[in-house]
Amino acid sequence: MFSTYEEALGWIHSRLRLGMKPGLQRMEWMMEKLGHPERRIKSVHIGGTNGKGSTVTFLRSILQEAGYSVGTFTSPYFEKFNERISLNGIPIKDEDLVRLVSDIYPLAIELEQTELGGPTEFEIITAMAFQYFGHVQPVDLVLFEVGLGGRYDSTNIIYPVLSIITSIGLDHTAILGNTYEEIAFEKAGIIKPGISVITAVKQEEALAVIQDKALSMKSPVYQLGNEFTISDHNSLNLGEFFSLKTVFQNFPDLEIGMSGKHQTENASLAVMAAELLNKLYAFLIEVNHIRAGLKSAFWPGRFEILSEDPLVVIDGAHNEEGVAALTAELNNRFGDKSKNIVFAALADKKLDKMISKLDSAADRINFTEFEFPRAAAAEDLYNLSKNSRRQFHTDWKELLEAELREAGKNTVLVITGSLYFLSEVKPILLNLLENNK
Known part of the structure; x- marks a missing residue:
């Protein structure tokens, strides 16, 4: 099918011409053809306007400290395309990418002949991630970052163990809406029935949309400022210092290597997620794993x-x-x-x-x-x-x-x-x- 990395990557990028196509039908069609790899994956779904990548990194680092194997699906990449699908922070190998593209290519060609039309670049990459973690390289947990919005994002065919909505901002307004409420409605589309939601959203009107959606889904909400709170924040030469109180316990004197007050909020989302993974899903995560994971986490291009x-x-x-x-x-x-x-x-x-x-x-x-x-x-x-x-x-x-x-x-x-x-x-x-x- 594809014999070289360059050929495979060139074909992926050629799908950019198709732009964006809202909807989940093409993803569901491809998953059916692949034997539903997405159903074999235990996952956390992370949406929001800003902070998704940093939150993914903090949570991955905590889980790795606890000894778990962690997959991540993120965008965009920073230094090499393969970063978008990573295992324990290490991008997949070139030969794995070629194999995944060869799996998806015939499906894309077949799908183009249907009334649904061909899959976009992002749908192709998302399908590759599902195939990789579902069939090629199973892991303990995969952290899926939403590409755009949430409700119709191609990642939104998963049924995660937790959902995280980091923030709401006026970005991609031509697609998602011009108000905080409209954008929050799209982001809240990742909330699934009975699945806990963790959020750092601040705007009252946006938060109300998320809470209403969670209530209709009978999904508990853990909100920064209520169920978990930050205190004693100080900036370090490189990084930040803060304390965190959750509904489960206190975490005094936490330290992160990423700079910016907003990074303390992203880190707190990761800690709250780690706590819920521990309490609800028997992930054995200790306080020392949280401390070490936060301190060692690094995400390029963020201050x-x-x-x-x-x-x-x-x-x-x-x-x-x-x-x-x-x-x-x-x-x-x-x-x-x-x-x-x-x-x-x-x-x-x-x-x-x-x-x-x-x-x-x-x-x-x-x-x-x-x-x-x-x-x-x-x-x-x-x-x-x-x-x-x-x-x-x-x-x-x-x-x-x-x-x-x-x-x-x-x-x-x-x-x-x-x-x-x-x-x-x-x-x-x-x-x-x-x-x-």
Whole structure:
């Protein structure tokens, strides 16, 4: 079918032309043909606007400390495509990816001849994950991250042991709706009958939608601020320090290596999930597993400090809420430094409010662009900015070289925006930093 990794990956990416197709019928059709691998998997389903990847990482790390084998399905990838399907944090091998694509390809061709139409790229990858963890490499638990929304997301054919909704923000509004209530309705679509829901959603109107859906499903809700609460938060040089109280026990003096107050919330969701896995499903997770798991968890591109001299930070702030968290953290940690920001984004985002927040935080801001079907043009981003010290450059590599040459002791260089952009930037940036030593 496919003999090389490059051929297999090329075919997957060719499915991008089909765009997004809401609905679960194509997934259900493929699962039937594959013998329903999704029914063989014990899983946790994680949705929300921001924080999904970090929450997955914290929970995976805790479970690994407890000795469990953990699969993850996440998006987008950061350094290599295979990351999207990982076992204990290690991306699947190239030969496994080729095998999975060869399993799915004939189904995709057959499906194209039906009234349902061919599967999208994301549906293909999701089917690969189900096939891998259901038939090829069974594990103790799989953490499935929702791709978009929840109700009609291709992952939503699973019946998990827990559901997590991290946050609600005004992202993908053209697809999910223009209000917090509308978006919450889509996110709440992952709630299953009788299955506990853990959430850090703050907006009252969004929370009401989630609670109403959970009530109709007879699903218990564990809400940050009620059933589990954070206290004694302090930022460390690298990471955060906080205490957590759940309905089951207290966790004083927890430490995480990921920076940002919002990461304490993601970590608390993971702890609450670990507690419920322990109490409801007999996962043997001790306090020391939780402490060690939180401290060792790492997720690239989330307020990641690549260098301290010069001070360089990358952060995948790709929506308004993400930018708000980034700017708050910059002011908290580097309030005394000049902030030079490099920003590239996808054109289908609500860019005006994101750029307005960045304008307020930046002493200087440079807009750039990258090769991606939905990427915004640098000049278009520039025209949305009102910062008096703004510029745009179409060549981001030349821009970064110039920024590093100019970086001083009292400056922090921040590269932010689309995670697709950061995945291209990081290896080049690390190489530039190494050469500049």
